[in-house]
Amino acid sequence: MKRFISLLFVLLALSAKAQTPLTVFETSNGLKTATYEEAITYYQQLAKDNEEINIQEIGLTDSGFPLHLVTLDLDKDFDFKKSYDKGKTIILINNGIHPGEPDGIEASMMLLRNYVQQADKKELVKNIVIAVIPIYNIGGALNRNSFSRANQDGPEDYGFRGNARNFDLNRDFIKADTRNTKAFYEVFHKVNPDIFIDTHVSNGADYQYTITHLATQHNKMGGALGDYILSEFTPQIEQKMKARNCEITPYVNVFNTPPDQDGFSQFLDQPRYSTGYTALFNTLGFMIETHMLKPFKVRVESTYSFLESVIEIAQNDGAKIRELKLARQQEYKPGTKHALDWRLTRSESTQITFKGYEGEKVTSTVTGQERLYYNRDKPFTKTLSYYNTFVPTEEMTIPKAYIIPQGWYKVIDLLKLNNVAFKRLSQDSSINVEVYKIDKFNTSKTVYEGHYTNNNVKVIASNETVNFRKGDYIISTDQPAARYLFETLEPAGADSFFSWNFFDTILQQKEYFSPYVFEDQAQQLLDAEPELRKEFNKKKKEEPDFSNNWYAQLDYIYKKSPYYEAAHMRYPIYRLVD
Numbered sequence: 304m305k306r307f308i309s310l311l312f313v314l315l316a317l318s319a320k321a322q323t324p325l326t327v328f329e330t331s332n333g334l335k336t337a338t339y340e341e342a343i344t345y346y347q348q349l350a351k352d353n354e355e356i357n358i359q360e361i362g363l364t365d366s367g368f369p370l371h372l373v374t375l376d377l378d379k380d381f382d383f384k385k386s387y388d389k390g391k392t393i394i395l396i397n398n399g400i401h402p403g404e405p406d407g408i409e410a411s412m413m414l415l416r417n418y419v420q421q422a423d424k425k426e427l428v429k430n431i432v433i434a435v436i437p438i439y440n441i442g443g444a445l446n447r448n449s450f451s452r453a454n455q456d457g458p459e460d461y462g463f464r465g466n467a468r469n470f471d472l473n474r475d476f477i478k479a480d481t482r483n484t485k486a487f488y489e490v491f492h493k494v495n496p497d498i499f500i501d502t503h504v505s506n507g508a509d510y511q512y513t514i515t516h517l518a519t520q521h522n523k524m525g526g527a528l529g530d531y532i533l534s535e536f537t538p539q540i541e542q543k544m545k546a547r548n549c550e551i552t553p554y555v556n557v558f559n560t561p562p563d564q565d566g567f568s569q570f571l572d573q574p575r576y577s578t579g580y581t582a583l584f585n586t587l588g589f590m591i592e593t594h595m596l597k598p599f600k601v602r603v604e605s606t607y608s609f610l611e612s613v614i615e616i617a618q619n620d621g622a623k624i625r626e627l628k629l630a631r632q633q634e635y636k637p638g639t640k641h642a643l644d645w646r647l648t649r650s651e652s653t654q655i656t657f658k659g660y661e662g663e664k665v666t667s668t669v670t671g672q673e674r675l676y677y678n679r680d681k682p683f684t685k686t687l688s689y690y691n692t693f694v695p696t697e698e699m700t701i702p703k704a705y706i707i708p709q710g711w712y713k714v715i716d717l718l719k720l721n722n723v724a725f726k727r728l729s730q731d732s733s734i735n736v737e738v739y740k741i742d743k744f745n746t747s748k749t750v751y752e753g754h755y756t757n758n759n760v761k762v763i764a765s766n767e768t769v770n771f772r773k774g775d776y777i778i779s780t781d782q783p784a785a786r787y788l789f790e791t792l793e794p795a796g797a798d799s800f801f802s803w804n805f806f807d808t809i810l811q812q813k814e815y816f817s818p819y820v821f822e823d824q825a826q827q828l829l830d831a832e833p834e835l836r837k838e839f840n841k842k843k844k845e846e847p848d849f850s851n852n853w854y855a856q857l858d859y860i861y862k863k864s865p866y867y868e869a870a871h872m873r874y875p876i877y878r879l880v881d
């Protein structure tokens with residue numbers, strides 16, 4: 304008995320230690336969230352008190368402050384390559400990409416402390432390394448207010464969505480307009496996680512759940528890894544959350560219609576989003592969205608429960624997830640065909656049990672028109688259709704290599720930041736390559752994240768011998784970054800560099816002709832080339848608009864002549880196919 308009591312004292316002492324340092328969330332009884340300074344100071348203290356925790360600065364953000372990475376590693380290696388080689392499962396948690404949604408910031412702070420200080424928790428992470436970005440959008444976190452999350456129940460004040468330059472960082476993962484994204488690349492490739500979690504708070508419909516999940520879309524992820532996300536990882540998360548009395552449901556992707564009206568569909572996380580980007584490197588990605596109308600305290604607790612559930616799954620499935628990741632990587636080989644974009648199909652659905660509130664139509668006292676009202680006095684449990692099947696819309700074969708002339712250094716620099724391996728031509732060379740002409744595209748009429756993006760891109764491919772210069776880049780696709788290369792360098796990719804305006808200069812013609820001089824050259828061309836003359840006359844005969852437009856006629860001949868520049872509409876990245 305005496306031994307038992309002294310053991311009890313030791314345990315009490317340990318659990319007392321487990322309470323330091325305390326978070327702002329804890330000392331405010333769940334009403335407040337840490338400022339940027341408070342969060343960093345907290346982690347610095349935690350690292351000082353516990354040698355299994357490390358905090359480091361990596362890269363710079365637009366705010367002028369560096370990005371921080373905090374790591375829990377019981378072996379105290381703090382060397383991700385070494386941890387990877389030891390077969391440890393590596394989890395990367397990103398918080399505060401939208402600092403007005405700070406649930407993950409708080410949950411992660413408590414999680415790392417508890418898992419380093421409580422013996423029973425410590426046991427669970429023997430074979431796991433947890434890396435945490437405390438606050439990703441530092442500029443936004445510094446821009447604190449109490450209003451920008453109009454419909455959210457706490458905390459008292461919080462950061463703003465836009466970063467220091469008003470970019471939404473969760474749209475910047477491919478175009479990398481911000482320093483934050485470039486720092487993220489460094490973190491991501493250094494950590495090389497098996498599992499990536501991005502924490503958010505959602506807007507949208509009202510329902511009973513506090514937390515929803517938004518995994519990397521499984522068809523888009525593809526392969527056995529995609530199947531695993533759908534039929535093993537997600538169901539396990541759902542079971543574990545239920546066991547914690549904190550049920551989770553798929554992210555309720557609706558706008559102003561109640562989810563039980565037509566069911567709802569999965570959100571497609573294209574590469575511009577965090578989990579879409581991590582999918583390009585075959586990392587299992589999961590976004591969580593807690594529900595804005597639930598109190599901050601409950602939301603943070605449910606985020607905590609989610610992170611604990613992921614740790615439990617990682618303990619059992621870590622090796623399998625690693626294997627599936629490497630297997631999926633192997634499937635992106637030169638000569639194989641893959642999708643570049645996907646669309647939802649409504650012909651397949653899953654029936655899910657959903658706990659919602661009846662959505663009623665009542666007359667608005669503001670507009671006098673019909674409005675949607677969720678009646679919390681009428682909770683329901685219904686079976687709904689959930690649409691989570693996406694099919695490819697664009698498919699293409701991966702070339703052996705892409706050749707990028709050195710002048711396109713903005714793209715080359717991003718590839719380098721993404722650990723892409725390359726060779727450079729040792730001498731000027733003529734190489735037979737596949738060349739794309741941009742045939743069709745639309746440019747958006749409204750600005751989106753600092754861009755007027757190019758969409759619905761169609762190309763015409765042809766083979767040509769092109770002269771390259773010494774120093775131009777040969778990027779083999781036989782490397783782990785193959786999927787990233789394929790989806791960013793193929794212009795038809797949903798989030799290709801072409802769509803994000805990296806090549807807009809080729810869309811504009813640089814040289815023109817003076818009509819009064821070109822008249823005589825045009826006549827000479829027609830005289831010298833009977834085929835051209837035949838086509839020209841046919842067009843004149845068949846198209847009245849053309850025959851009435853002298854400039855269009857001269858321009859037609861100009862574009863068929865050697866005077867017309869080769870660079871116009873010609874995609875400047877080339878495919879090596881044989």
Ligand SMILES: [Zn+2]
Binds near residue numbers: 401502504
């Ligand atoms: Zn968000």
